Amino acid sequence: MSLDARKKMVDETEETFESVHRLIKHGDRLGVRAWVSGGGDVNLRNKFGWSLLMLAALHGRTDMIEDLMEAGANAYLANDFGDTAVGLAHLKGFTRTAEAIERAMVRHGV
Numbered sequence: 474m475s476l477d478a479r480k481k482m483v484d485e486t487e488e489t490f491e492s493v494h495r496l497i498k499h500g501d502r503l504g505v506r507a508w509v510s511g512g513g514d515v516n517l518r519n520k521f522g523w524s525l526l527m528l529a530a531l532h533g534r535t536d537m538i539e540d541l542m543e544a545g546a547n548a549y550l551a552n553d554f555g556d557t558a559v560g561l562a563h564l565k566g567f568t569r570t571a572e573a574i575e576r577a578m579v580r581h582g583v
Contacts, residue, residue, distance in 0.1 A: 490519045497528050502536055515546040522552035530558040530574065533567040542577035 493513065496504040505525075509515055518524050526546040529537040538558070542548065551557050556564075562571035 486517070487519060489513075490517055490523075490525075493517070493525055494528050497525065497534055497537055498532055500532075500534060502534075502540065505537055506540055509540070509544045515541050515544045516550065518550070518552075521554075522550070524550045524552070524558070526550070526558040526574070527552060527556065527561055530562040530567065530570055531565060533562070533565065533570050535567075535570045535573045538570055538573050539577060542574065542581060548574050548578050 493505065493508055495501075496508065515526075516524060524546065526538065526541050526548060527550070529541060548558050559571050559574045562568075562574060
């Protein structure tokens with residue numbers, strides 16, 4: 474793969490990540506569900522290793538956590554700073570969100 478092709482692929486991944494991040498940030502659960510059901514990668518990460526599950530945890534979006542986990546999101550992923558979704562939820566004071574991640578991990582055998 475050429476350098477230009479690789480850069481284009483990285484740019485497209487970042488654009489997709491930012492688009493889904495906006496859906497999560499604004500609480501657009503139906504938009505996130507539609508993206509996932511359309512084949513979106515629930516373990517998509519940005520250039521700093523942030524996953525969509527981490528973003529949902531950071532924003533306290535417990536409902537989206539459950540949807541992403543049901544679709545196969547990996548709660549064990551850590552970003553480049555060592556943060557996980559559970560850790561970020563606790564850090565931001567979203568205890569219910571952290572508990573939802575932990576319950577989903579048990580329920581899905583993750």
